[in-house]
Amino acid sequence: MNNQFIQGVSFDWNKIDENSYIRKIEAFHEIDQLFFSNPITFFVGENGSGKSTLLEAIAIAHGFNPEGGTKNYLFSTHDTHSDLCDAIRIIRGYRKESWGYFLRAESFYNVATQEEEYADSAHPSARYHEKSHGESFLALAQNNLQPDGLYLFDEPEAALSPQRQLTLLMEIYRCAKEGAQFFIVTHSPILLGIPDCEIFCFDHGQIHTCSYEETDSYQITEMFINNRNALLNNLLRE
16 A cells, blocks of 8 residues: 555446446446556546546545535535546545645636635635636645645646646645645646656546656647647648
8 A cells, every 4th residue: 555645446337327428438448446656646638538527526526526626615506527426436545635625627717706705804815816817726726735635636737828837837746745646637748747647548448557758748749849830731731
């Protein structure tokens, strides 16, 4: 056993309806368990490959609000989460996180609004709506990063410039060195470059690990930068 808070997840497919779209996601076919030994775990893959669905299920099964926030956030503006959370079991380690946060790009506005409603004199609001989208997104992440915390981030690069992505990369790396654990869904070749991370790819059938250089995020970005003119000529040719 390693020292991560979440050691893995096991799947009970008998709890998923036969007609559920979950059963149509190729990456989930015939998978019974996944194990995590690294403080920074990335989920990568094409849109619709199931990576955000799994991240959401892990977050909910671990006690987080489906739309994001800490475990103290109890609100719902639109109930859209899948039934996968009912079919997975969290394999917990011997350590218990001291803090945690589930950050979703798609529901950030709702969480920022709820943060203002939860605020009081003892816990003043950070007023995320008064900042630019990118600034507030990064500030929310930074304000919740603590040693020995558990963090699930779904496309945290969505509102961030390349420079701000580098800032977040440094924050994640530092926090992981201080005992935190991260699960991150991303398309960012910048964030994926964090040293010593583990990357799970959801493309080409069953979920499998891959190297940084094997990700589409890296390969397509490298191809575009090194062959921009030729690539654009082919793509935009009438």
